[in-house]
Amino acid sequence: MFKTFKKLYQAKLASPRGLYRLLASVLRSKTNLMALLDFAARTYPKEIAIIEGSRQISYAELYQETLQLAAQLQKQYQLNKGQKVGLLCKNHIPFVQSLFALSMLGVDVYLLNVAMNSDQLEHLLERHQFRAIIHDEQGAVLLAQSSFDHLQIHSHTPCQNAIIELAKRPIPKNFTLKKSSAGKLVILTGGTTGHFKTAVRKPSLFTFLNPFFALLNQLNLGSYRSVFIITPIYHGFGVAALLISMILGVKIILAQQFKAEMASQLMRQHQVEVLVLVPIMLQRLLQQDLKNFQYNKVILSGGAALNPTLVKQTSRRLPNQLANLYGTSEAGFCVMATGKDLQDFPTTIGKKIKGVEIKILDKNKQEVPSSKVGMLCVKSSWTMTNKADQWIETGDLAYMDNKGYCFLCGRIDDLVISGGVNVYPVELEHILLQHNAIFQAAVIGIPDVEYGQRLKAFISLQPKAQLNTLALKEWLKEKATGPQKPKEIVFLEQIPLTALGKIDKKKLS
Known part of the structure; x- marks a missing residue:
């Protein structure tokens, strides 16, 4: 408890002044995401909040512009509590401003994947009656192919009513902004196997406390002043990183697309201390000059499974920097492996954080003993709220050892039964990745x-x-057991990935 209080105090959160600011922010902005930005603007007003491209904005400026944007969205477009608004954007400042402004109005905010196809968008439009969709250039291309005929607001295009312009427009003197408690925050889940499903969260400050404390205590995040969020903010992992960064008042670096060389330059230029990314991004960054990591202290990997070869490679080059955050769109962040955990157990996803319950169930929904594989189920106060049963079935196969460490064995849908034997494709993947x-x-x-x-x-x-099928099969003879040995091997220039950096097995099959 003392350790937590000390770290909160260091992060300006547990001092009398910090607690007063936090209470004042909640009273001023109500229990929505804007309370976090209000607190950050009061606590770190002149500190840089976000750097994106050639633009940077302080916390005080970000708060004021977001407040003005909320007023304009309410006055001009009558956006209010209970309405549904989609955000179809990459990582940039107008996206962040829109997210906080809409939350302040009590709008149900849907974070839409800009990499979805037109059929997936059409399916969402049929299921959800969006009052408006805020989009950028890539989102505009997708919307142009859709049947959506309601309000569309561009984030950037130079025009009178783009988000970037509305945010600069002062609040009219005779206009009273009606603030509301937060609406729903809806994150898309699935999509690699067909249509997206929705994971609903109530974006309250208090639901983020346990994940926040876990990162503060175990990774010492409150000590660092710059975070590069490379993973998409429209994903649960990305939006959680944004909110936690806001509470800490750190400098947030955003980029609208990921290219390893460009990201490396930004790491050096802005002296990045914390990286937030998915494993494939880390893999590509490690192919660049290691001098790019000279300021880096923590690498937060999430959104996709870490393979043990990448863990060992990172640990060797950047000791004790890598941490794995496991969660799903439905369950949120619930399991964490620190650098020490990964050094001892390279294949673990870690241990549950405080406030999380975990079960490993067999096909009959019965709990299995330690080290037995079953379906991973999780429960916490911050899991999605559109399910009556708060236990979330993740769809992941896993086992837990007697020390509480969890280990993934792939997706339930991936399980292969070969000659009556359960075979987990992820095990062969881990073996193959050991080949240089x-x-x-x-x-x-x-x-x-x-x-x-x-x-x-x-x-x-x-x-x-260079490698061919014959040489690889010969190499596998002493590495893989009978059922693990592949019947076929296909060499590709590039393995297809989803927008979040996960291998797209639907395309492969």
Whole structure:
């Protein structure tokens, strides 16, 4: 308890003045996301809040512009509590301002994936009656192919009513902004296997306390002053990183797209101390000059599974910097592995954080003993609120050892039964990634007349590396057991990924 209080005090959150500001912010902005920005503006007014491209904005400026944006959205477009508004944007300042402004108005905010296809968007439009969609250039292309005929507000295009212009417009003297408690924050889940589903959260300050304390205590996040959020903010991992960064008043670096060389330059230029990314981004950054990491202290990886080869490679080059955050769009952040955890157990996703309950269940929904594989189920106060049963079935196969460490064995849908034996494709993926020539590996199940199912491996090679099927099968003889050995091996220039950096196995199958 003392350790937590000390770290809160260091982060200006537990002093009498800090507690007064926090209470004043909640009373002034009500229990919505704007209370976080209000607190940050009161506590760190002149500190840089966000740097994006050539633009930077302080916390005081960000708060004032977001307040003005909320007023304009309410006055001009009558956006109010209970209405549905989609945000179809990449990572940039107008997206952040729109998120906080809409929350202040009590609007139900839907974070839409800009990389979705037109069929997926159309399905969402049929299910949800959006009052408006705020979009950027990429979102505009997608909307132009859709049937959406309601209010569309561009984030950037130079015009009188773009978000970037509305945020600069003063609040009219005779206009009273009607603030509301937060509406729903809706995050898309799925999408790699068909249509997106929605994960609903009530964005309250208090639901973020346990995840916040876990990061503060175990990773010492309150000590660092710059965060580069590379992962998309429209994903649960990205938006959580944004909110926690706001509470701490750190300098947030955003970029609208990820390119390893450009990201490396930003890391050096802004002396980035904390990176927030998915594993494939880390893998590509490590191919650049290690001097790019000279200021870095913590690497937060989430959104996709970390493979043990990447863990070992990172630990060797950047000791004790890598942390793995496990969660889902429905469950939120619930399990964490620190650098020490990953050093001792490279395949673990970590231990549950405070406030989380975990069960490993068999196909009959019964709990399994320690080290037995089953479906990972989680429960917490911040899980999605559109389910009557708060236990979330993650769809991940996992087991837990007697020390409380969790280990993933892939998705339930990925399980292959070959000759009556359960085979987990992720195990072969981990083996393949130990080969020095292999950059990425993906394994799926395919029909087989004799065994029912066998494994099929897809491989992409490191730059300038050479490897053929015969040589790889020979290498696997002493590495993989009988059922793990692939029936087919396919070499690809690039393994397809989703927008969040996960391997797209639907395309492979």
